[in-house]
Amino acid sequence: MNSEGGAELSLIRPDWPAPSNIHALCTTRLGGASEHPWDSLNLGDHVGDEPTHVQENRLRLARACGLSKAAFGWLNQVHGTGVVRLPQNQRATAPEVDASFTHRVGQACAILTADCLPVILCDQKGSTVAAAHAGWRSLCFGVLENLVARMGLPGNTLMAWLGPAIGPQAFEVGPEVRAAFIERNPWADVAFRSIGAREGHYMADIYRLARQRLESLGVHTIYGGNFCTVTDSQHFYSYRRDGKTGRMATVIWKT
Numbered sequence: 001m002n003s004e005g006g007a008e009l010s011l012i013r014p015d016w017p018a019p020s021n022i023h024a025l026c027t028t029r030l031g032g033a034s035e036h037p038w039d040s041l042n043l044g045d046h047v048g049d050e051p052t053h054v055q056e057n058r059l060r061l062a063r064a065c066g067l068s069k070a071a072f073g074w075l076n077q078v079h080g081t082g083v084v085r086l087p088q089n090q091r092a093t094a095p096e097v098d099a100s101f102t103h104r105v106g107q108a109c110a111i112l113t114a115d116c117l118p119v120i121l122c123d124q125k126g127s128t129v130a131a132a133h134a135g136w137r138s139l140c141f142g143v144l145e146n147l148v149a150r151m152g153l154p155g156n157t158l159m160a161w162l163g164p165a166i167g168p169q170a171f172e173v174g175p176e177v178r179a180a181f182i183e184r185n186p187w188a189d190v191a192f193r194s195i196g197a198r199e200g201h202y203m204a205d206i207y208r209l210a211r212q213r214l215e216s217l218g219v220h221t222i223y224g225g226n227f228c229t230v231t232d233s234q235h236f237y238s239y240r241r242d243g244k245t246g247r248m249a250t251v252i253w254k255t
Contacts, residue, residue: 009041009064010235014161014226016223019126025065025069026032026118026163028235032057034246038059042246044112046076049246063250065108072108072251074223077133081143083150098138099147101130108253110160115229117165117206118250129252134210136173140180144213155218163250164236168193168205175200187212204249215225 009031014024032041033056038049043061045054064067073086074094082097086107098108101121109131116135122128128233132138142243148155172195181188190204191209209224214222229236237245 009060011064014120014163014224016159016161017221018122018159019124021126021255022122022129022252023065023255024120024122024129024161024250026250027061027248029246029248030235031166032060037242037244038246041248043249044114044134044247045074047246048244055143061251065251066254067106067108071106071111071253073102074110074112075100075133077112079133079135079137079142081146083143083146085150097101098134098143099130099132099150101128101147102254103128105254108251110249112231112247112249113163113165114239114245114247115166115216117210118163118248119160119210119214120163120250120252121147121151121158121160122252122254123151123153124159125157126254128153129254131175131250131252134206136177136204136206136209139206139210139213140177140184144210145217146217148217155214156220158219159221160214160219160223162207162222162224163212164229164232164248165225166230166238166240168203169208170228170230170240171204171206172198173202173203173204177204178202181209185212185216193219 012026034042034053076094076096083099084095087104111131119132121130191205229238
C-alpha cells in the first residue's frame with residue numbers, strides 16, 4: 001500500500017503516471033473524528049454516523065486536498081449507471097448518479113465506497129478528470145461505458161486507477177451475478193471461480209471485470225487493483241464484513 005500518515009489522516013495516493021496537474025487520493029478509515037462502529041474517518045453522511053463527526057471528517061479531507069469543502073462533488077449513489085458533469089450549480093441535493101466528470105480546475109469528483117470499486121480516470125493532457133462508483137450492478141450494466149462516453153475522449157487517451165474494493169478471495173456471488181456479466185461480455189467468465197463447497201456460487205474478481213470493461217473501451221493504461229477491503233480491517237471499511245460501518249472517499253481533481 002502506497003500510503004502516507006500524518007497527525008490527522010492516513011491516505012493512499014495512486015501510483016500512476018498522471019499529468020502533474022492531476023491530483024488524486026483515497027482515504028482509509030484512519031485519522032477521523034467518528035466513533036465505533038464508524039471509527040474513525042467516515043465520510044458518508046447516510047450511514048447513521050453523528051452528522052457533526054462526518055462534517056469534521058470532510059473538513060479534514062478538504063484540508064488534506066488543499067480544497068474548500070464546497071469543491072467536492074458528492075453524489076447520492078444509487079448503484080446505477082447515471083453520470084453527471086460537475087459542477088452542478090444551484091442544486092440543493094446531491095444528484096442520484098454513480099459517476100461524475102469535470103473540466104473545471106479545483107472541482108473534485110468524489111466517490112464513497114466500503115467494498116464497491118472506486119474507479120478514477122484522467123486524460124493524458126490533464127484536461128478532464130472523472131470518478132465512478134463501480135459496484136457490481138453499476139459495473140455490469142454500464143457505468144464505465146456511460147462515463148467514458150460522456151467524457152467525450154478516445155479511450156486510448158485515458159488512464160485509470162482502481163481503488164480499494166472487495167478482493168477476489170472475498171467476493172462470493174450467486175449465479176445471477178455471473179450470468180448478468182457473461183450476458184454482456186462472454187469473456188467475463190474468466191473473472192469467476194466456482195466454489196466447490198457451494199454449488200452454483202462463485203468468487204468474483206471485480207478488478208478483472210473492471211479491467212475488461214475499460215479495455216473494451218480502449219483504456220489500456222490501468223493501475224491499482226491490489227487491495228481487499230474485507231480482509232484489511234485495519235485500513236478499510238467493509239459493508240460485507242461489518243454491516244453498519246463507514247465509507248472511504250476516492251477523490252480526483254485538477255489544478
